[in-house]
Amino acid sequence: MLRAVTKCLYINPVAGRRMMSHSSLAGKVAIVTASTDGIGLAAAQALGKRGAHVVVSSRKQANVDKAVSQLRSENIQVIGTSCNVGIEQDREKLISLTLEKCGGIDILVSNAAVNPFFGNILDSTDEVWTKIFDVNVKASFLLTKQVVPHMEKRGGGSVLFVSSVAGYQPMPALGPYSVSKTALLGLTRALAPELAHSNIRVNCVAPGIIKTRFSSALWQSEDVTNEFMKQLCIKRLGVPEDIGGVVAFLCSDDAAYITGETITVTGGMNCRL
Template identity: 55%
Template sequence: MQKAGLLLRGWTRAWKSVRMASSKLTRQNPLANKVALVTASTDGIGFAIARRLAEDGAHVVISSRKQQNVDRAVATLQGEGLSVTGIVCHVGKAEDRERLVTTALKLHQGIDILVSNAAVNPFLGNLMDVTEEVWDKVLSINVTATAMLIKAVVPEMERRGGGSVVIVGSVAGFTRFPSLGPYNVSKTAMLGLTKNFAAELASKNIRVNCLAPGLIKTRFSSALWKEKAREDIIKEAMQIRRLGKPEDCAGIVSFLCSEDASYINGETVVVGGGTPSRL
């Protein structure tokens, strides 16, 4: 009887050790074995997000409009030992969006996470000078394509028991960036897109949230900061006296896609260095 008791206590300790190790692994890899799609993810904010999701355990499918950019980003991240593949995808083309989803399903048999990061800004000037073609392009890529991608992944997430969508918006959705009227309007629309999809998809255990970066130092935003004098003026107006880095956004997205954020839905997280105009 005493031997049996010792054996039982030994098994109990062993089982607790296994559970603790498993729990520790989960904390270290909060997105373990999740499958993530990240659009416009070969540079800047999208690339930083893709890297962080993969570092946190996800299998990430990155995408971009140009094959050479995809190849370069995949080689970099795979060279870091991360589970990353890539495909060319112009989010404004329905056939490319379909191929992006199909590729993830072929490689990983499911989709758990979508980060919609693709955006364009082809215009600088006054709203009264914006052509119909510019409006069509900005709204098609920044808003409609995001909605269509969400629509495409929802059935796959539902089959997995749920999922997480993060829409990359901008503080331009809250406050006007001078001379960027169509872009500002599109980012305001994405706040509404987040709220409406979050409400509709909650019953399917799919959460939809939004990341709103401030001025992040990337190639995409370079027109706003490439002149040193302009950069200094911008930093003076901020509570945190520096421009953001892509990595400042990545951890927030990973958190929003994890179980730690399971009670967060329909929200927008601003990563803007304390931009006064947002307050």
């Protein structure tokens, strides 16, 4: 067996290097939206620690400055800017800054999301649905559309959407948000074949219950947490770093033959076949 593997690596040295080397993103430029805390920050850290030059963003400049300072203290190449992805001018500013300071774009991690509504789905309003879909879904598509020409100039790239376990199993009181996360699963499948010819891969990650500020309404209640624990094989709630590593993998050459896929990171919660 060992002799056969050795022979294979001798014949195919590229495969050998991939098997033996740590995933590297050196020289890559990665935009991560909503990346000043939680899953977004963990994704920026994971990408940066693998060598990528990271561009972080958030709606508040003070949060961006804090995240940039933290990441630089970890020897990560990073710049940042304020950006509300639901505003066209802000998206354009984010892309322009990245091109000006970094020279190109290889990776987009679309993580930004809002949830202004909590309650019975029939009580939700037109304004709620518009805001949720403008930020959670439409902005992800429009950012992708904006970065594709720049990825093509670099010979390809990787787009990664952050969905949720709620995209598979809608959560009580989070109806509109859950539906928007389901839409990202469909967007992933729709874009993947169209962008494959440009060597751009499109994938998605669906986190389970992750301890972040955004999801605090779910895990700060002991009763709610206990109910979730019953559904988990790994008996703990997730942390942002659990997602960051998966994001970095999907954006790396180690996932070069993966596109149109959603990876669920749920601690074993049964959310699909």
